[in-house]
Amino acid sequence: MRYALPLMLIGTPALAASGPFFSLANTDFIVTVAFLLFIGILLYLKVPGMLSKMLDDRAEGIRNDLDEARALREEAQTLLASYERKTREARDQAAEIVAAAKAEAEAANVQARADLEDSVARRLAAATDQIDSARAAAVRDVRDQAIAVASAVAAEVVAKQMSATDANKLIDDAIGTVETKLH
Incomplete structure (x- = not known):
């Protein structure tokens, strides 16, 4: 920065102009003086330090945002893993419930068949008893009539x-x- 100002003055078009350079009629001289005054005011007001502080603050804010984003990403990955684990557990529980329901349904089916067979056997026995009783009554009636x-x-x-x-x-x-x- 120390050498920038003399280099800028050397390469100015004011040096290439004809006539007296240090005259208020020379616009190049006026522009150069105004530019130097502007740079001087910026330096006096410590604008470069403020700009660098603003840039540092901005970089710190971005760094904090990145750290927060990393933390959020890790938390999201943890939540995703937890969700996937819970989903697997829920699927496993659902499979167990379905298997238990199928087993209970099969057991109920077997029990219903056994109950039906018992009921049919009882009804057949009752019908056989009624037939035997009717046969005996018919034989008695025939014998009595005979x-x-x-x-x-x-x-x-x-x-x-x-x-x-x-x-x-x-x-x-x-x-x-x-x-x-x-x-």
């Missing part, structure tokens, strides 16, 4: 073949038999 018919036929046959004295004798024998069995 006995009634045989008794009626026997009574007719005996009535036709027996005389009155034989009938009285049979009645007396029957009364005697009843008396012996009752006493």
Whole structure:
């Protein structure tokens, strides 16, 4: 910076101009003086230091933003890993629940079939018992009717073949038999 000002003055177009350089009529001289005054004011007000401080502050802010961004990225990666772990756990739990539900459904199906088979067996046994009972009742009815018919036929046959004295004798024998069995 120390050598910049003399080098700028050497290369100015004011040196190439004809006529007196240090004149207020020479615009190159006026522009050079104004430029030097402007640079002097900037240096007096310490603008380069302020600019460098602003740039340093800006760099520090960017550095802080980058650090915060790194921290946020790490936190996001941690959250992502946690989310993925929870998602895997949820999938595993869902698979376990589905497997348990299938097992329970299969067990319920097996139990329902066993209950149905028991119910069918009980109904078949009840139907068999009803059939046997109906068969026995039918046999009794047929036997009773056969006995009634045989008794009626026997009574007719005996009535036709027996005389009155034989009938009285049979009645007396029957009364005697009843008396012996009752006493």
